[in-house]
Amino acid sequence: MSIAAERLTASDRAYAELLDGIQSGALPAGFVLAEVEQAARLGISRTPLREALRRLAAEGLVVQQSPRVTVVADLDAADIRALFEIRRALEETSARLAAARGDRSVFAALADQFAVVDLQDAAGRDAYYALIARLDAELDAAVGNDYIASALRTVRTHLVRVRRMARDKPERLAASAAEHRLIARALASGDADLAAHATHVHLHNALDSILDSLTDLPTDSEGHSS
Amino acid sequence: MSIAAERLTASDRAYAELLDGIQSGALPAGFVLAEVEQAARLGISRTPLREALRRLAAEGLVVQQSPRVTVVADLDAADIRALFEIRRALEETSARLAAARGDRSVFAALADQFAVVDLQDAAGRDAYYALIARLDAELDAAVGNDYIASALRTVRTHLVRVRRMARDKPERLAASAAEHRLIARALASGDADLAAHATHVHLHNALDSILDSLTDLPTDSEGHSS
DNA sequence: GGCGGGTTGAATGCATACCTAAAGGGTCAT
């Protein structure tokens, strides 16, 4: 997938590898990340691995449970609610700013694409997720605020884990597409209030759906099944 | 000053030292931070210094100007506007959440203290800044959202530089105290809307004053005075 | 005299060795 493999540093590769492990669930919450062990597993020395661990810790994906042990951060319903609180704050602000500053034609084109998404097969859903990523990227570009973009980048990193924990239901996906279309159209018309409120509604519904699907399938990590 | 000096790691000391240098202006924007040079200056080796530089880079206080040279990040009027955009987003949200969740008596007590601040001498101003820090801390505690607290912590780190670039005028300080008092009182009464709007007004006025004082004394960094 | 290639220098990325401290187990004494 990575077109520009280029010459990544060992630290970058370790970060990407660990991040993927955490996001995919291969490294579950509470998993102990020991330096020598992970360095050996990834075929690098402790120095670049430490850098990767520090980056992950700065983003909150791993936590120092004690001065000597680093573990993959937990992510419970309270965390998800907290993530959506900051997400609401940042994305509503972004929507307002982008509506005022953005190139309207870009968002008009995106709105058209949201109108015709096909969610029947897996390929169509992947394309839909890619379209959302494009909307996010265009939003960041229109806002032109690196501080907001950086904070949102961290939030989105965490949200990948959330999305994996709570599989979207088909009817939710269709509604989500309609909500995204409305957001894009609001941005295309420069309607800051509508963009912000549509974002608020979308995030409310998304959180609702996620918390709902979490109560369906409890925690999935019932370790001691006696 | 640091009461609990404890046993800080060399990396932590390097981070604190460099952060203080950047915030105080001893390390001005554009200053090149070479690893061997700074490691020698701080009396540590390159490894912990690298960690400190990475932390500063993650927060945006230093930037990798090229693959081989790290410099202290610039901070112009556009950056300040951007900082206040994310600050508005996060603090208005915090105000709303704290108004709904916080311990009202705590903020009532803070409001009383904002009513009696003495801004005549330097000691009183220092006490005033400490009071603001206490309000921020109580706000974070009332919100109880580590993601927001972490994002705000980064923003506040940058704002220390801003505050130093733009000295507050006496009349602005008095108005600022009144605005803080209103915010605290809104939190004490659980009025989320008022808390959010008062925060908005306060940040608008603060930004206005800062940008004003910046145009007064141009850049202060006129390096080539021929 | 100017331009190009090669060489050298320096700075970062990485690996490894060392040091310190903490935790766990084992043994001895009560």
Next chain:
DNA sequence: ATGACCCTTTAGGTATGCATTCAACCCGCC
């Protein structure tokens, strides 16, 4: 038998040395 103390082991923090890469400068050639 139980508890306390010591020793060993292990893991993270730090220092240092080596490899790599980029850039600047110098020398030689046109």
